[in-house]
Amino acid sequence: MYLATRLVQCGVHHLFGLPGDFNLSLLDEMLTVDELTWVGSTNELNAAYAADGYARAGRKLGALSTTYGVGEMSAINGIAGAYAEDVPVVQITGFPSTSAAAEGLLLHHTLIDSDYNHFFRAYKEVTAAAAILTAATASRDIDRVLLAAMRESKPVYLAIPTDVAVARVPDSNLRDPLAGPRSDPAALSRFTRDLYARLQGTAEVTVLAGPRLHRRRLEDTVRRLAEVPGVHIASQPGAKAIVDESHPSSLGTYMGAITRSQSAREAVDQAPVLILAGVVLSDLLTGFFSHRFDPRQSVDLGMNEAHIDQTTYYGVTLEDSLNAVESVLHAQRVITEGRPVAPAATNQTVHRKVSGTDISSGSLTQDAFWSRIQAWLPDDAIVIADAGTAFCGALELKMPNNSDLLGQPVWSSIGYTLPATLGTSLAAPEQRSVLFIGDGSAQLTIQELTTILHQGLSPIIFLINNEGYTVERAIQSPHAVYQDVYPWNWTALPGVLAPGIDSVTTVVSTGTELETALETAAATTGKLVFIEVLVPKLDTPSILTELAAGLADANSSA
Structure with a gap:
């Protein structure tokens, strides 16, 4: 019940997955929490994909449960995709009993070599945090792993042995919901000060909005930023329409040489000040690395650190760095006489016409x-x-x-x-x-x-x-x-x-x-x-x- 209650506190109200003998007791315990609804999937890979979509569509987390070995390995492709795309999904594996693992019994769903940690090690490669729970530290490890999912916006892994699934644990921690990402105050202060200096006197600012903004639910902040005079916003394919594409500040979708509007491409590649907000500079998102801007000469807002040119500010979250950009631009009143015409007034995708x-x-x-x-x-x-x-x-x-x-x-x-x-x-x-x-x-x-x-x-x-x-x-x-x-x-x-x-x-x-x-x-x-x-x-x-x-x-x- 502890894990289920924590998930509900994090906004999770649907648990995807499939039953197997190693997670049956776990599911029986979790589903005693009325606010959590079971959604049985047709296979574990689909359950992982469903949890990923669930997390992207406005929830803090997505969650699925599978059995050990055969179930979790079927789901691992979906978890790897969530890792690559910064989606916080919780993989909950029903694990053989603590005594069976300690004795190395040759159980079904194992590799018949007495090593029960093969799949735990595999999941450590595609998750931000992972734990095999014990009764003594279960509540602490659950909180630690869920916090990692929220702070890193990455999937995490919890393996729960059959005996631990029914163990009683203290519930005092549940009085306080888990807190999301927080910035280091000193680092944020330095970043804000240096950002003010970097933007001083700048009339035009281009923001390239990336998919990580969605993972941190920062759509409203980006939309407010679009209202600041002199700000123009392009989006990567994974963040398309983060700003209404008819908005005068919108430059449409940027993909390097594949950008449909030449003026939009120039507004990004030749920006006097370029702010990279939650971007991912992968091959498909940059038109096979055909972007012409230098990230090292930009203001780069990452999940948990920020950069101004080549200075790094560790411990500054994307939420706070983006808010700082908005505050600094407002404070400086970068344009004092109205909004200029966006560089891509003919901005968006070139939409094709047919007869x-x-x-x-x-x-x-x-x-x-x-x-x-x-x-x-x-x-x-x-x-x-x-x-x-x-x-x-x-x-x-x-x-x-x-x-x-x-x-x-x-x-x-x-x-x-x-x-x-x-x-x-x-x-x-x-x-x-x-x-x-x-x-x-x-x-x-x-x-x-x-x-x-x-x-x-x-x-x-x-x-x-x-x-x-x-x-x-x-x-x-x-x-x-x-x-x-x-x-x-x-x-x-x-x-x-x-x-x-x-x-x-x-x-x-x-x-x-x-x-x-x-x-x-x-x-x-x-x-x-x-x-x-x-x-x-x-x-x-x-x-x-x-x-x-x-x-x-x-x-x-x-």
Whole structure:
């Protein structure tokens, strides 16, 4: 009960996972806490993805429970993705009893070598903190590990032996909820002082907003910053629409040489003062390292430290450093006579237009599909797009008000988004989840559709059927046999996976059919809507074409 109560205090109200003999007593204890609801998943990998999506959609943490060995190793890919993408997920493993481990008994789910710590060591490579609990120190270790998840915005690992799961522990610590990240006051003071000097007299400031801002729930702070005269905000793909993309301060999405607006790219690469806020300078997010700015000559705000040029301020959290930027800019009144025109007044993504013939009577293309989606997307949506065609197509969109784009551009594990949609739908029921996923990706994780349906959730799912791995075809060997997937009857799956539960399904291959399906989706609010979209298998969004060329060059160079 101690662990369950702590999770609830941290905003976790749904526990994903699967039962196994080593976590049965643990689950029985945890689920005595009424505020925690069990969500059984179809496999452990999907449970990890769902917990990841849950954490991203407004919760402090996501959590899942599996059994030892076979269960936790099935989930570890999802945990590794959470680590790469800075998502605080708690992996809770039901562990064999303390005595069994001490004696090295040759139990099932072990490697039959008397070493019970193989998987603990594996998880230490992809978590910020890990512990195998003992009754004597359980409460202390639980708090330590959960604090690490919150402060580092990384996944953590708790292994709980069957005997420890039912042990009584002191509950006095529960009187005080766990505190989130805190800055070192002296370091923050030095940073603020030096920041004031660095920005003194600067009329124009460009902020590049990265995905780590989302992990720390700093969207409102960034939006306030956008109101400061002279501030212009570009976003990395993992933080798209952190500022309303119609806002005069918005520069749209920045991806180095793949940035759709030349003026937006120049506003970042040639900024007199560039503030990197929670950025990740990985290959896909920088257009294969084609950015022209030097991070060493910027103000760089990290999770738990900040940099001004080449000076580091340890122990300064992203929350406090971003607040300091806002305060300093306000105090200096960097522009005294109104707001200048943003460097990218024609800022956002270059949205493609298609003719009336293409969108109505002809066969659907990627251009036609995404152009119509642009006009249809509702406000207040969580748009989830899988790696490859779906995510690259979604990057071309101008996101509507109060919406967000969720993807996995760093780890890029295909199939991630369907279980993640389960997590977002439970974590943020007030926003409708809209999923775009390819047929190849969906074949990995489609079985979680049964959980979505049985939970009574109503996302809109667009299954982009292009007959296989189009993203890989765009990189190399487009006609190779390994690029194909076997055809499925996709629209039959909701009825197969959740018989008796009503949903709306349809297949579209023309603009006219798409129009009808979109009207139905908008009007259907209480059911899952599943739309299979047929497009040519070699057709790609333009961003994917450019990314694929970069990947091909990188691979050939390697």
